[in-house]
Amino acid sequence: MIPLEGVIPSYSPGQFMFLHFLDAQGASVIRRPYSIASSPNSPYLEFAIDMVGGQMTGRLAKVQAGEILGIEGPAGHMVYRNEPHAAFVAGGTGISPFMSMLRVIAEKNLQGRFVLFYSTRTKDHVLFSDELDALQKKHTGIKVVVTLTREAPDGWRGECGRLNHEMIAKHLPEAKDFDWWVCGPPGLVKAVRDCLSMLSVDPKRLRLEGWG
Numbered sequence: 001m002i003p004l005e006g007v008i009p010s011y012s013p014g015q016f017m018f019l020h021f022l023d024a025q026g027a028s029v030i031r032r033p034y035s036i037a038s039s040p041n042s043p044y045l046e047f048a049i050d051m052v053g054g055q056m057t058g059r060l061a062k063v064q065a066g067e068i069l070g071i072e073g074p075a076g077h078m079v080y081r082n083e084p085h086a087a088f089v090a091g092g093t094g095i096s097p098f099m100s101m102l103r104v105i106a107e108k109n110l111q112g113r114f115v116l117f118y119s120t121r122t123k124d125h126v127l128f129s130d131e132l133d134a135l136q137k138k139h140t141g142i143k144v145v146v147t148l149t150r151e152a153p154d155g156w157r158g159e160c161g162r163l164n165h166e167m168i169a170k171h172l173p174e175a176k177d178f179d180w181w182v183c184g185p186p187g188l189v190k191a192v193r194d195c196l197s198m199l200s201v202d203p204k205r206l207r208l209e210g211w212g
């Protein structure tokens, strides 16, 4: 979470910001996009960033409190606009834009059905786990399906294995009546697009964002 002094730029749930490292003159030396996880109503911007040891993440891992970073944005068209039948598919840190969306849905108590499919490696990789449980309790229209791709721990009550069309249909037989947002590694985005096509989801109802 990066506290900002002053005004938070207004943004829609699903958008991203560019973060910049700056040189001594304030010019950008590294710039990368990151999806915003916080609700637009929050007094801060929150990001979930996988520290992959690259140019940006290598420096972010060592960032000190008080260090000044630049932000630019918002940007991106994968936004949520209060659609009442909304299904989200996240892979890894692709959960970020959907946290923003689900937080808004719960804050506004929007009426409808909202289903999140969240694919991640292990139970320890589930981000926002407690908050996702709390969101489901707070808002009865929200349902979260987590699938673990690299383990099947004892007592785990979620799904295991890669997301496929059978898993989607099991939890959301009315898939074709929903709007869909998919965010994560390009391989997952393509696989889910194919699954949704098998489930007769109209491609016009899909918003896709692949990265990682």
Ligand SMILES: Cc1cc2nc3c(=O)[nH]c(=O)nc-3n(C[C@H](O)[C@H](O)[C@H](O)COP(=O)(O)OP(=O)(O)OC[C@H]3O[C@@H](n4cnc5c(N)ncnc54)[C@H](O)[C@@H]3O)c2cc1C
Binding pocket: 016, 032, 033, 034, 035, 036, 047, 048, 049, 050, 051, 052, 053, 054, 055, 056, 057, 058, 076, 093, 094, 096, 209, 210, 211, 212
């Ligand atoms: C619209 C958009 C939104 C994004 N939102 C997020 C977000 O919310 N959280 C987030 O963590 N990232 C997000 N990314 C990815 C992010 O912008 C960077 O690409 C990522 O943090 C790596 O940057 P880097 O400078 O550290 O790595 P680079 O120096 O660019 O790459 C270094 C090496 O790391 C590899 N690498 C890069 N990314 C990954 C990865 N995810 N896993 C494994 N290896 C990798 C590269 O292939 C390369 O070999 C987003 C990207 C886009 C386009």
